[in-house]
Amino acid sequence: MKVEVQKLHTLTGHRDCVYTLARSAQSHVVFSGAGDGMVVRWDLNTPDTGELVAKLPNSIYALHYHPIQNCLVAAHNYDGIHVLDGENKKELGSLQLTKAAIFDLQAYDRDLLVATGDGTVMKVDLATLVIKGQVQASTQSARTIAVNAVRGEVAVGYSDNSIRVFDGDSLALKHEWVAHNNSVFTLRYSPDGNHLISGSRDARFKVWEATHGYGQAGEVVAHLFAINHIDFSPDGKHFVTCSMDKSIKVWDWEALKLLKVIDRSRHAGHGTSVNKLVWTNHHSQLLSASDDRTISVWNIKFEQQPL
Template identity: 30%
Template structure:
């Protein structure tokens, strides 16, 4: 496996907590502790565009094609709707969580957010307002992923559990208890009836669906596994670690294929907080506490 760094992007004034798909075929967005939302074009990545600025740290965010807007969650527990085209409307925010909004999943006409108080909120995207908020856990909800095949939402919590939730009712139908020894920071569906989770315990776990049977338990990083991303071909996935490394794995066997580190590859010098694997270009985008976005070509 050959890995080449094709770009290194700066501009944020604090750590970057989220990188995800943006508007257009080749665009991504980043959200950071400086309260900035920045849009980047992977075809011409050197010049980022500042799209929004807040007084609060942004912990998470996503672009919703259904309404052509960015939704961003902050440390105050609010969710913002931000139009990149000012003519479409002013920014709007609602606060439904306490202790921060940490994760969002986009379902088109609705969104679901997870908060630091163990709650989920169901949102209408246009017009933008909260429909319902329910407590599902006794600790923070740190990760969400939607299983369209089974019409289930998986929610990872700081109590170490993974909650199986009916997305339209926010009703917990099952709990995978003690999925990790501590916080479940990241969740990923591979498309092959496998749910992959990453935790504060530095472990990656493979769960066979629908039974949620543990297939593999892999000591993955030296510290927290912050994020997971699946390659466009589906054969690999990447993990981002607090140990400053990005690791590439076989998505079926869990075999480690490659490590992207600071010394050998000029990788990140601090915690890698978020990763995004672009389906159009095949480029892997990574972002972290060093305030940098790094873009990698993987062959």
Template identity: 35%
Template sequence: MITHLHTLGGHQNPIYALANAAKENTFYSAGNDKGVVEWSLQTMSFVKVLVPVQSSVYALHRYNDLLFIAQRSGLILVFDLKLEKNLATLSHHQKAVFDIRTIAGKNELLSTGEDGTLAVWSLADFSLLYHFPVIQNTVRVIAVNNTETEIALGCKDGLIRVYSSEDYSLIKELRGHTLPITSLQYSPDGQYLISGGRDAQLKIWALPDYELINQVAAHMFSVYAIAFHPAAPYFATCSQDKSIKLWDSKNFKLYKILSLEKNTQGHFHSINKLIWSSNGRYLISTGDDRQVMIWTLNL
């Protein structure tokens, strides 16, 4: 069903971030190295160092022809992929930025991280529109629902805080995890929000009321990423426990474990990030072992 296709080497340090490019079969990776790297899925090879960075990169987010690069320093670089140059440096966060998302309908960029604040930026001129404290310490992850009306923030205190994207007022606090939230995604069909934490649990919250309807003891350690397939009814998770798991997105049945311990190909250290390629043919994973692994899904 899902098999290892290729391993891409070249990074010298742990990798934390992945993003698909606008052009098909191209993606980007970044981490503790001093640059964002472009890769080709067509040739399964390194293309180039896209842009140098001054500090570790914890998140990448592409919106149209812009690549937003969130750094440990608290700065966010705005890189124009067509012009291949930096357009702006966004400076607000006093500590590391852990996640960035866009709300296309409002032409806004959201950022958050170790300082516990959410910042809202204009995509028109990259000015800071608004910011507010969420908690006293880290907000790890942002998820935006399908209609862009609500955003969910995964926080270090184990709570998920849901806000209205219209005025950024707090709607709900979801209590279910016993340890910090480390991953968060709305399902593509708009039926639920799924969260993962340092407690190694997945929690499924039914929409629109965010009722906790299911919980799964998914991994041995922190769940670092959740990625829904763009078309098929599957999602993948990865963990500090060095495994990738493929799940049914309707009934949450476990289909496949990709792990050296299960005698498959796999990472030999914490897996920090995974994404599906934009066409859904490939699953891309990476982590502390400095490897980028490409997996192919045979439906």
């Protein structure tokens, strides 16, 4: 498999580290959130300028577009969440939740799941802005959430090196295990929901069998430093990892085989930690956000090599 990588655009305007990216209802529109408290809307058809959606007083570690409620939610660190109309650039509501950092937001059915720095996972009714339930399974940070809609399960990665899987409706604990030698920073279910992939501060990713009690099905020493995020390609055949080591790596999902390294020396990649990835349906363009205050847009082509 030959992989060609082309850097299409560099999106600039944030004044601090870009921590997070979020999809939208339109494949060509992506949102970003940063340490400067700004939420910015980017149109990949006209990527030169972003539009300011909101300016919050504290840094934003997490953003999430809720498809059912058709709204964008920004996590306002040490405070709570802000519900935004990303198209019309206005606030729809807010809810004070925590004095801790908020590390991840994910939709579950009509609700929103929130992972916080004090180890709490909350379920919020976005329509009424009421907390419907919460669980604190650790005193250390809940860093990442992955939702398995097929199985009705929610996996959460923690700074105590563990992964815990909860029932999505009741938040009852179903599975719990020490998964890595350091904090679990990112989780993703495979597109078919049969596997969970975890990335850690220990620079490894591991694969777990969601259909067989979350037994381990694979492990790769993938980066030099922490793996910050994982995302799958639109067709589900590949996935990407990004790291504090400044690189993005492209993998074959079935074989867990490294196909390409995207970095500064080879592809004019990022100069500092790469924090977040979104592999869009817009011409399969990949976006990466970094501590260097920029967002890069990549074109990745896969060509089958002749036998």
